[in-house]
Amino acid sequence: xxxxxxxxxxxxxxxxxxxxxxxxxxxxxxxxxxxxxxxxxxxxxxxxxxxxxxxxxxxxxxxxxxxxxxxxxxxxxxxxxxxxxxxxxxxxxxxxxx
Amino acid sequence: xxxxxxxxxxxxxxxxxxxxxxxxxxxxxxxxxxxxxxxxxxxxxxxxxxxxxxxxxxxxxxxxxxxxxxxxxxxxxxxxxxxxxxxxxxxxxxxxxxxxxxxxxxxxxxxxxxxxxxxxxxxxxxxxxxxxxx
Numbered sequence: 572x573x574x575x576x577x578x579x580x581x582x583x584x585x586x587x588x589x590x591x592x593x594x595x596x597x598x599x600x601x602x603x604x605x606x607x608x609x610x611x612x613x614x615x616x617x618x619x620x621x622x623x624x625x626x627x628x629x630x631x632x633x634x635x636x637x638x639x640x641x642x643x644x645x646x647x648x649x650x651x652x653x654x655x656x657x658x659x660x661x662x663x664x665x666x667x668x669x
Numbered sequence: 670x671x672x673x674x675x676x677x678x679x680x681x682x683x684x685x686x687x688x689x690x691x692x693x694x695x696x697x698x699x700x701x702x703x704x705x706x707x708x709x710x711x712x713x714x715x716x717x718x719x720x721x722x723x724x725x726x727x728x729x730x731x732x733x734x735x736x737x738x739x740x741x742x743x744x745x746x747x748x749x750x751x752x753x754x755x756x757x758x759x760x761x762x763x764x765x766x767x768x769x770x771x772x773x774x775x776x777x778x779x780x781x782x783x784x785x786x787x788x789x790x791x792x793x794x795x796x797x798x799x800x801x802x803x
Binding site: 577578579581582594603604605607611612613615631633635636637638639640642651 | 681682683684685686713716719720721722723724725726727729733746754755757758761
């Protein structure tokens, strides 16, 4: 499954809820304000393990919009909108953690 | 008309919701009425001031550039929470170099952004007549 998170982990618990519900084969795509969780900050540990496994993606356009491309944590993969579509195609069902 | 101290409290990241843009619109209105305006940025609001925003790819306007114009409207008190910056792995160097020209000091360019602790912010808030939250 593909899980998208579109809220900042500093403001909402969407990412936390997603992490509680995700299985071993699913991946996370951070979009909109969700990309704030892709940056190195005090909440980075939430995603570090999954990122090491190559299972965390962030939407490049949303990262660029917020001026944080130089802050993105190691192992988080950046994808563009076409990459977003590829993920939807590859992982089938999408769950949005809004 | 008497002058009041207006504080705009910004707590949301830009682009993901309309709060940041709407705050800026209302700030410009207050400026037109010659009020004593200051802005504070706490929590995810600090992202509004990050340098190098480029929302072209998500089809939105880069309104962060508007902050550069506020100095010309005598809006030059930007208080940014030190704690909020640190939690997010950010520092003053990551923010836009906003300046204003001081007409009482031969139009010297001075920085508009002050990084303040939550304790200092509490004091600044207590001095306001009106606080508007976004």
